[in-house]
Amino acid sequence: MGMQLIETIEVGAGGAASIEFTSIPQDGVDLVLKVSTRCSSTAVLLEMQFNADTSASYAYRWLRGTGSATSSGNAGSGYPSTYAMIGWVNGSSATANTFNNQEAYIPNYSGSAIKSFSSDAVDENNATASYQTIQAGGWNNTSAITSVKLFLNAGNFAQYSTASLYKITAD
Amino acid sequence: MEIMPTPTYTLIDSVTLASSASSVTFSSLDTIAAGYRDLVLVVTGTASTNTFYRFRFNSDSTNTNYTYVQMIGTGTDALSAAVNDANAGSLTTAESNSLIQIMDFAQTDKHKSYLYRNNFTSVRAAAGRWSNTAAITSIQLAINTGTFNAGSTLSIYGIAA
Numbered sequence: 001m002g003m004q005l006i007e008t009i010e011v012g013a014g015g016a017a018s019i020e021f022t023s024i025p026q027d028g029v030d031l032v033l034k035v036s037t038r039c040s041s042t043a044v045l046l047e048m049q050f051n052a053d054t055s056a057s058y059a060y061r062w063l064r065g066t067g068s069a070t071s072s073g074n075a076g077s078g079y080p081s082t083y084a085m086i087g088w089v090n091g092s093s094a095t096a097n098t099f100n101n102q103e104a105y106i107p108n109y110s111g112s113a114i115k116s117f118s119s120d121a122v123d124e125n126n127a128t129a130s131y132q133t134i135q136a137g138g139w140n141n142t143s144a145i146t147s148v149k150l151f152l153n154a155g156n157f158a159q160y161s162t163a164s165l166y167k168i169t170a171d
Numbered sequence: 172m173e174i175m176p177t178p179t180y181t182l183i184d185s186v187t188l189a190s191s192a193s194s195v196t197f198s199s200l201d202t203i204a205a206g207y208r209d210l211v212l213v214v215t216g217t218a219s220t221n222t223f224y225r226f227r228f229n230s231d232s233t234n235t236n237y238t239y240v241q242m243i244g245t246g247t248d249a250l251s252a253a254v255n256d257a258n259a260g261s262l263t264t265a266e267s268n269s270l271i272q273i274m275d276f277a278q279t280d281k282h283k284s285y286l287y288r289n290n291f292t293s294v295r296a297a298a299g300r301w302s303n304t305a306a307i308t309s310i311q312l313a314i315n316t317g318t319f320n321a322g323s324t325l326s327i328y329g330i331a332a
Contacts, residue, residue, distance in 0.1 A: 002328075003180030029182070029326065030213060061294040063244025070251075072244030072294075107215040107268050108324060114266040116215060118288050120296070134244070136290030138266055168328070170182045 003032065008164040015040045015156035020149040021165045024109075028167030031106040033119075033148065035087075035163045038099045041155025042091045046102055047083040049149045050115065050139050056081040060137025064088070067130050075137065084139065087121030088131050089152060095126040099161065109145040114138055180211070185326040191219065191318035194227075195325045196311040200276065207329030212271040212310070214289075216323025218262035220316055221292060225257040227311035228283065228301050232257075239285075239299030246293065258299075259312055261291035262319065272330075276307040283307060 009019050024031070037046060049058075058081050061074040075081040087102035104119035118136040123129070150163055183204050184197050204210060214224075226237060237257035243250045260269030269289035275281060281304060288296040301307075312325065319325075 002182075029185075061244050061246045061290065063242060063249055063294050063296070065242070065249075070242070070249030072246055072249045074246030077246060105213075105268075105270050107213050107270075107326075111324075113216070113322065116266050116268040116290060118268060118270055118290055118294070120288060134242075134288050134294055134296045136267075136288065136294040138290070168180050168182070170185065 003166050003168055006165045006167055008162060011157045011159055011161040013159050015158055017156050018149055018151040019157060019163045020147060022147045024146050024148065024165070025167065026110045026144055028110060028169050029108065030168040031109045031145070032166040032168065033104040033106070033163065034166070035102045035150065036099045037089050037102070037161045038094070038158040039089045039091045039152050039155045040158045042093070044088050044091065045085055045153040046087045046089050047151050047153060048086050048104065049083050050141070050145045051143055051147055052149065053139070053141060054082055057140040058082065058084045058137060059140065060084050060135055062133055062135040064131055064133045084117060084137055086119040086135050087133055088123040090123055090125055098125055100124065106145065111144070112142050114140055114142055115145060179331040181329045183327045183329050185324065187324045188319055188321050190321050193318050194311050194313040195319065196309060197327050198309040200310065201306060201308045204276070204329050208275060208332035209330040210273040210276050211328040211330060212273070213268065213326045213328070214260055214262070214271070214312065215266070215268040216262065217264055217266055217320045218314060219264070219318045219320060221263045222314055222316040223258050223261040224312045224314045226259045226301065227257070227313050228303070228307045229305055229309055230311070231303065236302050237299060239297045241295055241297035244294045258297070260287055260289045261295070263291055267291060273307065279304055279306050
C-alpha cells in the first residue's frame with residue numbers, strides 16, 4: 001500500500017549509457033522517480049523517454065536558478081522534443097564524489113489520458129556552480145507507461161549513479 | 172529484528188470527475204486522514220479554459236488569508252512574485268498536473284504552509300501559507316474560471332510522520 005519501491009538500479013564499474021525500467025507493473029496510480037546521477041563526460045542534461053518513444057512527442061518547460069541568475073527554456077527552443085528533460089547533471093570536471101539529484105512525478109501513468117510529469121532537481125559542485133531547477137511537461141501519448149528510460153545528452157552515467165522507481169498505489 | 176518502513180503516501184481519497192465541475196472538496200479530513208502528518212494533493216487533467224484554482228481550507232474563501240511566493244519559467248523568461256491570494260495551481264485545456272504538499276495540516280499551533288509545483292502554460296513552483304492555526308478538516312479546490320473537465324482526477328494522500 002502507499003508508496004512502494006518497484007526497482008532501484010545502481011550503475012556499476014565502467015558506467016552505463018542509460019538506465020531503464022521495463023515491465024513496470026500497471027497496478028499503481030502514479031510513479032515517483034528518484035535519481036542520483038553523475039556523468040562520466042561533459043553531459044549536462046538528464047533526459048527521459050517513455051515506452052522507448054523517440055519521436056518528437058514530448059513538451060516541457062524548465063526554470064533554473066544559479067544563485068545569481070535565473071533562466072527558462074522549453075522544448076523546441078534549443079531543446080529537443082524527442083525526450084523529456086528532467087534536470088541537469090554534474091559532469092566529470094565536477095568535484096569528485098559530487099552527484100546531483102532529481103525527483104520526477106508522473107501521475108496517472110497507467111491511465112488512458114495524455115501523460116504529464118513534473119520534476120525538481122539540484123546540481124551542486126562544491127559551491128562553484130549550483131543549479132536548482134524545476135521542469136514540467138507532457139508526453140503526447142495516451143498509452144500506459146510500461147517503461148522509463150533515463151539517459152544523458154552525452155557520455156555515460158558514472159559508477160554509483162542510482163535511480164529508484166516507486167509506484168503510488170490506491171489501496 | 173527487521174524494522175519495517177512506515178507505510179506512507181497512502182491514498183485517502185480520489186475523485187475522477189464523471190462530468191465537469193467548478194470545484195472539488197475533500198472533507199472529514201480529521202477522520203479519514205487522522206494520524207497523518209502531511210497531505211499531498213495530485214491534480215491531473217484539463218479545464219474548459221486556461222485557468223487556475225484556489226484553496227478553500229475549512230471553507231475559508233477570503234483570499235487575503237492566503238499568501239504565496241512563486242517562481243515561474245515561461246520558456247523564455249524567469250519570474251518571481253509574492254502574491255496575496257489562495258492560488259493552488261493551474262490547469263489548461265491540454266493535459267497538465269499539479270503536485271501540492273500541505274504540511275502539518277492537523278496541527279493547531281501554527282499557520283498552515285504548503286508547497287506546489289505545476290505545469291501550465293509555464294512551469295511554476297510556489298510556497299504559501301494559510302494564516303490560520305485551525306486544523307484543516309476540509310480542502311476545496313475551486314476553479315477561478317470555467318470548470319475542471321470530466322476525466323480530471325484529484326487525489327489526496329496521507330504522509331506518515
